[in-house]
Amino acid sequence: MPNLSTALKMDPWRLQSGEELNRLRAQIIAGRDPQRPEIIICHGTGCLANGSDKVAKAFRAALEGKGIQAKVMPGIKTTGCHGFCSRGPLVIIRPQGLFYQRVKPKDVEEIVDHTLVHGKAVERLLYKDPSSGDLIFNEGEIPFYKLQQRIVLHNIGKIDPTDITDTIAAGGYQALAKALTTMTPEQVVAEMEKSGLRGRGGAGFPTGRKWRSALQAIKKKGRPVYVVVNGDEGDPGAFMDRTIMEGDPHAVLEGLIIGAYALGAAQGYLYVRAEYPLAIRHLEIAMHQAREYGLLGENILNSGFSFDARINRGAGAFVCGESTALFTSIEGKPGNPRPKYVRSVEEGLWGRPTVLNNVETWANVPLIIERGADWYAGLGVPHSTGTKVFSLVGKVNNVGLVEVPMGVSMAHIVEQIGGGVPDGKPFKAVQTGGPSGGCIPYSLKDTPVDFDSLTAAGSMMGSGAMIVMDHTDCVVDVGRYFLRFLEEESCGKCLPCRLGLTRLREILDNFSQGVGSEKDIEDLTSLSQAIQDGALCALGSSAPNPVLTTIRYFREEYLAHVQEHKCPAGVCKDLITYGIDPERCTGCMNCARQCPAQCITGKKKTAHVIDTHKCLRCGICKETCKFDAVFIS
């Protein structure tokens, strides 16, 4: 990099104008050989957990150690999450775009030898289309990617998030330059309003309208005004914001700077949960590099506009993702929500007008400014414009991160992109919106996934977690899971939340033991209503949603627990017994050896029997049986 700045005769890299940014970009691109082989290794948190750092190490060692006989030495690039997490670690070889999945360090030598030296594909590492059985060579041809529309995620998986020149080459900070040099703050806000972008954090409040209200508040109260990034993503199964912060931190930063320019803010905050160390590191690097390049700090791009930001780490409380709790946490107080009858745009952080937007919302801002509100409003459906990133998890083949235009059907996401449920049966329900959302049953699989349709179905968009459930998931158990989570995460300030969530869970506990009646379902509903109406913040008021939606769509299953004392999904331990089918049992003794209660008896090659009085119902025998002889009744 130093040679670049010398070539441009810049005071260490500080860009003075949009033209200089463009010149730098052209120079970076010109300095690259598009035909040079490049090994792209996913370093998202998922792939890293699967050992992608060891794969990268093996590649470095292989290239350095062996002195390969290629004409051009390949480059190695580590990127953010590619999204196809269930197939990680992922490796892509450019320029061919060969897509290798589940790569282990021991595969590296073969890739180097076959692909880089001899230009051939390693077939066993290619993705195989599960329906046709055909090998797919290219990333873009895989249905999981082909059916998506990646806009917010367009750079992730392509750029090295720790190298600002990679971002600049990919078009980063173009929107900022455009805003600073050709648009007034008023025009930026008007553009945001026109785009129809709605907040991606959960509630879906129109972003442009929020910014407009902030401008009005500033008129009354004056400045300072603050801009804040909500990176406290805490929903179980959600990792959209983490991926964006890790994989394209400059996009978040650029959006924040544009927002600051529109509102005249001089200080911003990025509130990121401490459980995301990689996201925090990448953001820190990005901010440091942006300051060096004159894109953050004093006199940005010599426009006269100054703005800086800092990172505040959340200490692990889920409730701090709630706006007012987030503010009190930044202010250094315990993260308790405060009653919000005065809006944050009027009285937010330090009692000042504040615009708080979610990570994904901020990352959308540069796209809207650069390509125009009309282009953006043309994506998705009216009232829910643009795309949405979802983390698809649970009982689904293709676990990972997907981005689709708003308004596509639930079935499209789960069955087409997600590849359906592993055993090929239809899914039972999808929990959208995390613990605050609700369960959408299979019968509503054609529901368009947009803010208003999901709300009409009793759920919500939430931040974008989609947990797919199949026939082995019990709705009572799901309700208990989310309530236990929220009980732990409630701040405890208001009574409906602190007392109510425990009481709801206790009633569900009874159901899981077969104790209860139809009257209890009425009580669950009316207590849920009281919590929704009475709780102080959104954590409490949305907490009963999983219970209410499961009652709405799976009332029969609730009743089965208490009237027939059966758990139809075979989950609730007090209502199930394990047995062994003598026809199928081969007497291999595997289950008997694994049983922690030692309650399985039987001789070799004769059918085994479970002593149901001693049985703990842990399910290990069912998991270990290769002959499908263990059943639940």
Add this chain to the structure above:
Amino acid sequence: MITFKIDGQQVKARPGWTVLETAREHGIEIPTLCFHPAVSASGACRLCMVELREGTWSKLVASCIYPVAEGLQVHTDTERVRNVRRWVLEMLLAACPASPEIAALAAKYDVVRTRFTSHDPDQTCMVCGLCARVCDEVVGLSAIAIVDRGVHKRVGAPFAKPTDICVACGSCVTVCPTGAMQAIFDSVRGEPTTALTQLAAQ
């Protein structure tokens, strides 16, 4: 003056007043537990919920912190309001079974039994935080803290260590709506000598 309606009755309020203040000024009853005029309102107990209506739109708000505005339509006794009140009181009966004050308040609103089992038959405190607020805002000492969070939240001494900054003024006991502070008081208060000696010296 700001004019609006509570239960159909025209009321007048000064700017900056809350709905609860206005209601009490006009003799309209709204139950509260965590509210005390001597300290800032916190909106924690949710017994003072009222319903705002405008056409088909309606919303429940805590009247103790909701600022008055011209033309509000406030309702203090709707089905939704009663539902919140009933469940909060029913849960409080189970949470503070030893508090006669809670039992009396619940009875006033026709809640005489609870479907929930009590986890602690001797409990009287429902962690409204009035004691901590009065100590902080009125006495100026912060000898009482709300410790832990969520379902484990409770009243105690800061850092769970009896504190000698307590001057035993008794303000917390006075404002406590359930009588719980009398019992908690001694566990919060350490050796009061230091603070008292300092006070005496002044």
